[in-house]
Amino acid sequence: MGMVSIGGKLERDSGSIRLCKVIAVEGTDEVYFFDALLRHLKIADAEVRDVGGKDQFKSKLPALVRMSGFSDVRFLAIIRDADSDADAAFDSVRNILRDQQLDPPGQMNQFSNSNPGIGIFIMPGNSDTGMLEDLCLKTVGEHPAMECVNAFIDCASGLNDPPKIAAKAKAQAFLAAMPKIANSVGVGAQKGYWNLDSDELDNLRSFMDILR
Amino acid sequence: MYKKLTIDGFRGIKHLGVEDFRQVNLIVGENNCGKTALLECLFLLTGPTNPQLPLKINTLREFGVVDENTWSVFFNKLDINSDIKLSGELDKPKEERILAIKPSMKSATLSMTTTDKKSIDVGGSYTGLSPVMNGLILDYSFVKGRDKRSKKPITTKVTATDTGIEFETPKDYEEALRGVFINAKTVSGDMGRRFNEIQIRKQTDRIVKVLRQIEPSLVDLSLGADGIVYCDIGLDRLLPLNVMGDGMFRLVSIILAILDAQDGIVLIDEIENGLHHLSQEILWDAIFESAKEFNVQIFAATHSIECTKAFSSSYSRIGKNNDDIRLYRIERNGDDFRVVSYDHEILEASLDSGWEVR
Numbered sequence: 001m002g003m004v005s006i007g008g009k010l011e012r013d014s015g016s017i018r019l020c021k022v023i024a025v026e027g028t029d030e031v032y033f034f035d036a037l038l039r040h041l042k043i044a045d046a047e048v049r050d051v052g053g054k055d056q057f058k059s060k061l062p063a064l065v066r067m068s069g070f071s072d073v074r075f076l077a078i079i080r081d082a083d084s085d086a087d088a089a090f091d092s093v094r095n096i097l098r099d100q101q102l103d104p105p106g107q108m109n110q111f112s113n114s115n116p117g118i119g120i121f122i123m124p125g126n127s128d129t130g131m132l133e134d135l136c137l138k139t140v141g142e143h144p145a146m147e148c149v150n151a152f153i154d155c156a157s158g159l160n161d162p163p164k165i166a167a168k169a170k171a172q173a174f175l176a177a178m179p180k181i182a183n184s185v186g187v188g189a190q191k192g193y194w195n196l197d198s199d200e201l202d203n204l205r206s207f208m209d210i211l212r
Numbered sequence: 213m214y215k216k217l218t219i220d221g222f223r224g225i226k227h228l229g230v231e232d233f234r235q236v237n238l239i240v241g242e243n244n245c246g247k248t249a250l251l252e253c254l255f256l257l258t259g260p261t262n263p264q265l266p267l268k269i270n271t272l273r274e275f276g277v278v279d280e281n282t283w284s285v286f287f288n289k290l291d292i293n294s295d296i297k298l299s300g301e302l303d304k305p306k307e308e309r310i311l312a313i314k315p316s317m318k319s320a321t322l323s324m325t326t327t328d329k330k331s332i333d334v335g336g337s338y339t340g341l342s343p344v345m346n347g348l349i350l351d352y353s354f355v356k357g358r359d360k361r362s363k364k365p366i367t368t369k370v371t372a373t374d375t376g377i378e379f380e381t382p383k384d385y386e387e388a389l390r391g392v393f394i395n396a397k398t399v400s401g402d403m404g405r406r407f408n409e410i411q412i413r414k415q416t417d418r419i420v421k422v423l424r425q426i427e428p429s430l431v432d433l434s435l436g437a438d439g440i441v442y443c444d445i446g447l448d449r450l451l452p453l454n455v456m457g458d459g460m461f462r463l464v465s466i467i468l469a470i471l472d473a474q475d476g477i478v479l480i481d482e483i484e485n486g487l488h489h490l491s492q493e494i495l496w497d498a499i500f501e502s503a504k505e506f507n508v509q510i511f512a513a514t515h516s517i518e519c520t521k522a523f524s525s526s527y528s529r530i531g532k533n534n535d536d537i538r539l540y541r542i543e544r545n546g547d548d549f550r551v552v553s554y555d556h557e558i559l560e561a562s563l564d565s566g567w568e569v570r
Contacts, residue, residue, distance in 0.1 A: 015568035059561035068568045
């Protein structure tokens, strides 16, 4: 059993949906991040569930909408990384939803008017490429630690075999510069290392407004 | 093979529709959600001109008495004024079956002595005697192949009389589809006859091979003159199968039913009953293989997560990705019934996440 966030509280997954608003995310790290964000936004009646990476979406999203308790869900928010192509990520999720006879939204970062209302947010939001780490880093762009991070990344990028995903390396470097160890962006969010009040989260906050 | 089933007004089910049945179908859901009723409906639709079946399914529920309460229990909320309608769609060959079940009523008559008459005070409120339900009328209609119109309905009847139970069966209709219903309490009933059939077909080895996975010392099976199946486990004497443990007995009864129901359907309630969870994968292996070989469609119901996991993992090994299994969860909210269906890929994804499918 993995971890799930129920009403802003992390716990072991009981296997059934208990709240009427569900946020489906790409991994455990995202569960931790959105758990912290929901608490910050004071949204208490939503749960966050891991539907695996993009390769698992095809089977885990259909599994999610079949879970015991899903018939009472009023809003389903699906959060996916753009990776290299935001439109392709959006279309892929829409196709999965259509195959399940669910009504997907017409545009990304919005909800459909169906029941349940379904929204798809493609990370980092308003960008063709990227992921949660990109968004987290934007929230701390002005943080003094970023000078150390940039210097480290500059150095690392000169290596023969440099980090393949710059955003992940940069996020790790930023977290390494924090007072207490946080080995992932989700844990970083739990420890309050990302600025959840940042304007950079306006798109995401506005997307999640419907869940209030 | 059934593809679709619609139930109206049967037992606790006001309305329920299930589509997309496959060769092997596992039904799950909470208590009292209608799993057994669904199996019973398929059983009735498979023998729609056999008026003994309604009483048989009551007996399988350990309600074998025939009295004034017997007949109303088939009707939703005991309301005999709303008929039961069951319909099923089959393919290969294409066929639609509709079975309407209605109450059979008889006028109440009183035979009274002079003394009785004196003792009855009908007063001003007396409005007459109500008709009494004494049985069921089964109206079966069907459409085969490309026909647009159904054939003339076939009516059969079961009624309780002063002397016993009377069955009116059709003279000119013979049902081709075979159906076998097994539940947790089903014991050796037809086991001797079925085993004899298997012996004649020289297929005893197949069952022995499956059973050896549970009892490695098993050498052979044979049928005694007393109708009991005996096991040779290398001792001086043969042992009756009945004493070999619930798991062996259950496994044999299910496999025999499948072999016996060639080209038909087998319905198994509480399929996990009597089987250790480690044996359940052996059972599913045997079911998948024999259902395919004997062209039998399986409908089973369970409460057990181990059984559900065994269903999925067995199919992962031997299913060859033919998409011929489904799991259906029946969800009940008052009078509303909803069916959630899982193909193998989605079932695996759910089990992998530890998400409840039952």
